Amino acid sequence: MRFLSSILLIFTALLATAARGASPIETSRHYLSGTDKDSDVRWDFMCTSGRNSGKWTKIKVPSCWETQGFGTYYYGWEEPENSTETGHYRHRFRAAKEWRGKSVSIVFEGSMTDTEVRINGKKAGATHEGGFYRFSYDISGLLDYGKTNTLEVSVKKCPANPSVYRAERQTDFWMFGGIYRPVYIEVKPTAHIESIAVDARADGSLSVRPYVNGCDDGQVSVYVESIDGKRISDTATGPTDSTISLRVPSASPWSQENPTLYRVVAELGKDGRTLHRVSEKTGFRTIEYRESDGFYLNGERIIFKGVNRHCFWPESGRTLSRRISLDDALLIKEMNMNAVRMSHYPPDKEFLEICDSVGLLVIDELCGWQKKYDTPTARRLARAVVERDRNHPSVIMWANGNEGGWNTDADADYAVYDLQKRPVIHPWERFNGTDTKHYPDYNYVVNSSIYDYDIYFPTEFMHGNFDGGAAASLSDFWEAMMKHRAPAGGFLWALLDEGLVRNDHHDSIDCRGSLAPDGIVGPYREKEASFYAIRDIWSPVKIASRKASDRLAVENHFMFTDLAQCRFTYRLTDLSMRPDGHFEEKTAYEGTAAAPSTKPGECRIIDLGLPSDWHKHDVLHLDVAGPDGRSIYTFSAPIDNAGHLQRRLGTASHRQAISLSEDSAHVYIRQGECTYTFDKATAMLAGVQTANGTISLCGGPAVATSANTPKGLNHYKSGDSYIVEPQFEEGQWLRWVFSPDEHPRLDYTFSVEGETDYIGIGFDYPEEKIEGMEWIGRGPYRVWKNRMEGTGFGCHSKRYNNTVTGESWDYPEFKGYHADCRAVTVNTAEGDISLIPSRPGLFFQMLNPQRAKADNNAGTYPSAPGTSIGFMHAIPPIGTRFQKPEQLGPAGQKNMQLNWTPISGSIHFIFHSK
Structure with missing residues (x-):
């Protein structure tokens, strides 16, 4: 907040200065248009073709006329035949009597594209060509001072010069027409400094080259002020056609980490009188190009x-x-x-x-x-x-x-x-x-x-x-x-x-x-x-470890800043799941840590000073703020990676009675208030009945990487537990365990050979009945194999959306893979479903992202499992518009299971009545 406040303070001061007006020896500016898109200054306007054409009306200036309801929209090289419209503008303004005898210019910050300007019926100069550039005309001799003057501007959207057309219009971006940046009058003394060129170096040396009109035999004096107007240098003086040099030893170097600005003031004088004054904000910094080495600041x-x-x-x-x-x-x-x-x-x-x-x-x-x-x-x-x-x-x-x-x-x-x-x-x-x-x-x-x-x-x-x-x-x-x-x-x-x-x-x-x-x-x-x-x-502060610890190795990737100038704030939190399946994260401790002096390029150990029982909590959160108070890095990690959290959540709060029954087509397991139905023909879960109705979880467990179908369904009692086992050929093993002291558990083992896009196990559930999800893990955004960064560990939730990235913008996207999911509750219209895997590091699959309607690229829509929800041990990478994932490096390659090691895991299921 301090960073944003300081920036807004600078701009407030600038606006206040402008509002006070300029002295007679300074350039004065008088806007004929509004200053930006939110201004409501309107000129007379007529568009020659397209929408709302052929009649005089009003238009906001500045604006792109298409966005105001005129002409024809088109994109880059897609120019339609009828898009060669011309916009005719007309505006009346008063030229003050005090302007007489001065240099008066009309300035256009940007107009698309060919722009002809007339003042009181007379051309101000040659037609301007080039849609992205400031241009101006001296109109001192065309004005009626003390009277109302007429400005007429004709803007051709399609440039007459073929090279301008090819350079600016045959492109991969939207095309517009109109006076889209501000228009204003500048008034200067007849003898004036048109502009200055500044070279301010990091060592405090300053060179200024003035460009003067109307006074060849004068002198230009240069000095430097702080932004708040305090003079911090001596004054250097030279002829109007010279480069003037001085030194400012007290100037702080400008950099992207410390953008200190100053004001360079140049005054044109003659015979002891100051004729004109200009100033430019700048910073003292040195840019070097070193061949076969790099750029240096x-x-x-x-x-x-x-x-x-x-x-x-x-x-x-x-x-x-x-x-x-x-x-x-x-x-x-x-x-x-x-x-x-x-x-x-x-x-x-x-x-x-x-x-x-x-x-x-x-x-x-x-x-x-x-x-x-x-x-x-x-x-x-x-x-x-x-x-x-x-x-x-x-x-x-x-x-x-x-x-x-x-x-x-x-x-x-x-x-x-x-x-x-x-x-x-x-x-x-x-x-x-x-x-x-x-x-x-x-x-x-x-x-x-x-x-x-x-x-x-x-x-x-x-x-x-x-x-x-x-x-x-x-x-x-x-x-x-x-x-x-x-x-x-x-x-x-x-x-x-x-x-x-x-x-x-x-x-x-x-x-x-x-x-x-x-x-x-x-x-x-x-x-x-x-x-x-x-x-x-790209954080300038890096913590290499992915594990929580009271002592962390911190790397400094700043250019100039010592990490001792940064602020490190930590939180220890506790996680829990309520009986209704909702998760909670509560802060147990919070504090700050002092970083040791760590120069750019160095790595040091920072002792967070956590309480002695820190390891009894669930999550460590660490936030790093830069010298300006802006957050630049967040680190979060689970304190326990041994599965204690999952076992705690998966244990039933009280013993539940279990019974088994069957008919010719199904096996039924009743545990507590829930009945689980298994289809003998498919050996799959066919549905779950709760006290309030059916939950439509079915079609699983399906191994995402395997077409191996069960050949039968076996079930038996083992002590106080009941076991239901689909029967497979070699290489795959699944087992449902219903035990009085824990929630229903699915155990699985399977093997994967060769390359694959994803590895995991999943189920089917009707998308139209899914309302949201809550989970403990990394989030809230989804991940890809080659984009794991950018998430935080803790409790997250989001409501269902069918966001297609780049076609709709309700972020974060609901569908996709969610990293290191330790527990998840799927909110449905039928009742909530909680799933708790036994091991860390798995990815929860929530449905499959919908492909963009316009996506015809090879790399931007990875293949997806045929299941609706599940846990993945490996997920696919994503590419770019021009490149498949495998062209992007190691993480873009397909998944290869290490040494064909069997994939194993367990998942607890809890079904909550609506």
Whole structure:
């Protein structure tokens, strides 16, 4: 909370400063549009084709006109014939008398795509081409000062320049039209500083290059302030065409772990008068590219733990708000990521400001999805990107297009306008000493680690289509990537499912089939299982042991932070099951532990200081908070792994009378108030009768990996117990035990030879009668063999849903495998069913996930058992949109039972009347 509060405080201060207005020697800004998607500023508008076309009406600005009910929706290369609409805008505004004699510009933060601007009927300049870039016109000579002026804007959704069309519109993302980012007037003195380029280094050295208009013989003075306005440096002065240098010894270095910001102030003066003042927020940090080694921040190696992000919101397309940008940045930080790639175009400027403030490393990118701009366009737009974004400390690298969409004629231009000379990359290509190959197989990573010398960091990998990719096999990949001689991490694809609310289709959410449900979070930022798994895998604090202990080995994976700056909080909890089958977890002790000084890269033992009887409790929970108070890692583990908990839960509270009867077709066992019916023909459980009716559990036990059918059913009495045994050929043994002192128990043994997707035992139960589940184990999210991370041990519950990851977003998904299940109660319309396995480490199968309607990928829908519920000893892995699981590393392989060792276990059953 302290972290979020500090960020909100910064932005509140900025808004307050803006509200006070600018002094006469500062630039003033006057919005003609709203500032974001939530503003309700409306202009006159007419769309030439598609929905609501051919008539003048009103539209919110900024907005994508499709989301406002105009024109035609389409996705990337799917452009329909009638989508070449033009939007005509008209807006009237008053130009203040005080603006006369000053430099007045109209600025568009972003408009899709070809944009022609007229003021009072006269063109402001050449038609702008390029949908993702800031552009402006000097309109000083076109205004009627002190009067109402007319702004007319024509925006063509389909660009006339074929290279712009190919670079921006033949793509794998939604297409929009309109003025989708804010529009405003900027007023400056005639002699003014147009912009400054800043290079602030970690050692406190500062260089500033001013770009001045209207005053060649003046001087520019530069000094540095803290964010709260206190001057912390001397003043350095130089000619208007010079680079001005000074030192700020007291400046704290900026990093993603300590994003300290300052304000660089530049003043244009002449003859003792200050003519104009500008300022830029920035941070003091040093980025280094070391050939065949890596990237370094302030002298420490950078390992990118990154993700690709598009600017997108389901109801407003590419028109966002500062709140959305902040929430996205905080989501990225919550996953313990430190970097974000601005695929496949530069973002809203607010997002970069937030990255500066919260501490995220940014790859800023020129559009060009797979085709490039022509050379004049590429060079003009590359300059626009650099001039807007060059002073952000978060921006550490430029990407000149994507996957072939780079015009190499523009590669050298970035350094012309960037005083810091940041590296330039071609995402996907081996270029400039880097290998950024997209979607490598595991074997590619291993071979690169053995043989290659280029800096390795895939700018897209682990494609997160539906429930695949993202965290699945990330642990294996990461381990292999860190063995590279020049590692730099990587960027997952992608942050969010781009599901668009279609107001032409009853407000349904459209992810365009399998093309856009690629996210770690949903359209409204609903967290998938991979979100929490990534958080674990990329945590800067690691506990290697999976076992509970009062002394734990803790590894420091920060870049700069000592673990002594973190806060460790523990809880000891007790587990129980009530007679009605509901589970409870109660906190017995809680406390904090002081971590010893542990530098980055070190491992130390932390003594939690648990009470002497800690081992008598059931679960150890440990939460680690970073220096900013934000939780960065959670550890939870059962204290007992010897089965004592299961035996305690499986013991009957009182002795129960048992009797057996049969007819020609069935065997009946009555224990307490329940009667268990076995079919002699199938040797399977056929149903259970309780005091209140039938519970339809049947069709089992079925061995998930075997087609071996029983050849008969045997039953007999053994002491006070009754035994029911299906008869099999060799290699399989099942036995039901009904004993007065315990709940009914199923014992099983079977063998598995060769590779298999899953290993286990299960039953059938009607899905339509299942209402929910409660369990003791890891949860609440399901797991796959190659995505075990991201769950916590304890009591969990969830209600039934039929969520299909990437097509619906009611998370966590109900169906699937649940790890280390020690006991489970299935809530049904007929009565609850509790199942308690005898051994730890099993996976409870709750139904089989439904396949996405649009899922035609080989890797994102693993095969499933034919049973409804059961316990699995091994489960399948999941792949990605482009890769089968076995291409993703060791955990992606099929299951092989060790040395053909027989699989054995027991399960207690308790049936609760409704």
